[in-house]
Amino acid sequence: MARNNWTREETILAFELYCRTPFGKIHSHNTEIIELSKLLERTPSAVSMKMCNLASYDPELRKRGVSGLANGSKLESQIWQEFQNDWEALAFESKAILASIENKVIEIVANIDLDNLPPGKDKSSVVKQRIGQNFFRSAVLNAYESRCCITGISMETLLIASHIKPWKHSDVKTERTNPTNGLCLNALHDKAFDQGLITINKKFEIMVSHVLKNDYIDEQTKNWIVNFEGKHIETPHKFLPDGRFIEYHNDAVFRG
Numbered sequence: 001m002a003r004n005n006w007t008r009e010e011t012i013l014a015f016e017l018y019c020r021t022p023f024g025k026i027h028s029h030n031t032e033i034i035e036l037s038k039l040l041e042r043t044p045s046a047v048s049m050k051m052c053n054l055a056s057y058d059p060e061l062r063k064r065g066v067s068g069l070a071n072g073s074k075l076e077s078q079i080w081q082e083f084q085n086d087w088e089a090l091a092f093e094s095k096a097i098l099a100s101i102e103n104k105v106i107e108i109v110a111n112i113d114l115d116n117l118p119p120g121k122d123k124s125s126v127v128k129q130r131i132g133q134n135f136f137r138s139a140v141l142n143a144y145e146s147r148c149c150i151t152g153i154s155m156e157t158l159l160i161a162s163h164i165k166p167w168k169h170s171d172v173k174t175e176r177t178n179p180t181n182g183l184c185l186n187a188l189h190d191k192a193f194d195q196g197l198i199t200i201n202k203k204f205e206i207m208v209s210h211v212l213k214n215d216y217i218d219e220q221t222k223n224w225i226v227n228f229e230g231k232h233i234e235t236p237h238k239f240l241p242d243g244r245f246i247e248y249h250n251d252a253v254f255r256g
Contacts, residue, residue, distance in 0.1 A: 006075065006255050008075065008079070009097045010050075010081075011050070011076060011079050012079060012090070012093055012097060013036060013097055014047060014054060014093035015054050015080065015083065015090065016091065016135070017032060017033070017036055017051065018038075018051040018054045018055065019090070019135070020032075020138045020139050020142050021051065021142060022237060023035075023055060024237075026048050026052055026055070026158070027186055028043070030045045030048070033047050033048050033051070035249070039101055039102070050076075053073070053074055054080060057076065057080040058077075058238055060236075060237075060238050060240045060246075061238055065152070066225060078113070085173065087132070087173070087174070087176075087177040087178045088131075088132040088172060088173055088176065088177045089136070089189070090135070090177075091132045091135035092128050095131050095132045101210070107127055110127065110134065111134075112127055112130050132176060132177040135177055136177045136178075136179065138150065139161075139182070139239065140162075140179050140182035140236075141159035141161055141184050143179060143182075143184070143236035143237060144183075145236075145237070146159060147159075147184065148185055148186040149183055149184050149234045149235070149236070150186070150189050150206065150228055150231075151186055151189065151228075152234070152235055153186045158187055159184055159185070160184075160187055161182050161184060162183045162185045162190045162193055163181055163182060164181050164183060164241055164242075164245035164248070164249050165181055165245040165249060166194075169252075177237035178240040178242075179238075180239045180245065181242065182239070182241075182242060183200075183233070184236075188225075193249075196249075196253040196254045196255040197211060197225070197255060198225060198228075198254075199246075199249050199250055199253065200233055200241070200246060201246065201250065202243050202246055204235055205230055205231065205232055205233075206229055206233060207233075207250075208225065208226050208229040209255040210255070211255050212225060212226050
């Protein structure tokens, strides 16, 4: 008997998982794909096929000649377009759908502890924000295959999903949880980037602030930061840093 067409809710779940999965790991043996297939009562092959279809709308993969599978559905295109302008909604809606399927509260599904809720904070807004932050970290790290884009460090506990345009200045819907507003950096270079001591230009070359260039700089700083000037970062397989965010960091954060 033919399987029912994919629903909006199922497609949202597949898209959210696509955002958190390196393209090379979209296959029927992937553990997370298997888990989602069980929840949806579909085969792992069907879920991975849907994720490949969604990949056909990814502009960066298209540039690399990766088009996913042909003959995608209209719904896939609609989902892609809808959430390009509201990444936080994608993260939240996917967790809400999972909570409904599993008959659990959303904070349990999202693994969020709210025992120490900040004073004056609304529970629902905190849950939504933390879900968005978790999605952003997962999407960015997976896009860079969990390697610092400057040094290649791959110990995940030392990696940070760094905002190019700072979180506090980013639009909630379109920028804060947008994976193209992220770089995968180790903790040291994340701090230097956050403080405007380094940046990248639109050619993805590393630029170092004059603040770190003087006759008295220590050798460790030279070796770990200054000597990277002019080198290219390792660009991600998807969610290439958006030029608008790079320009903002160059103009408003970088210390020249």
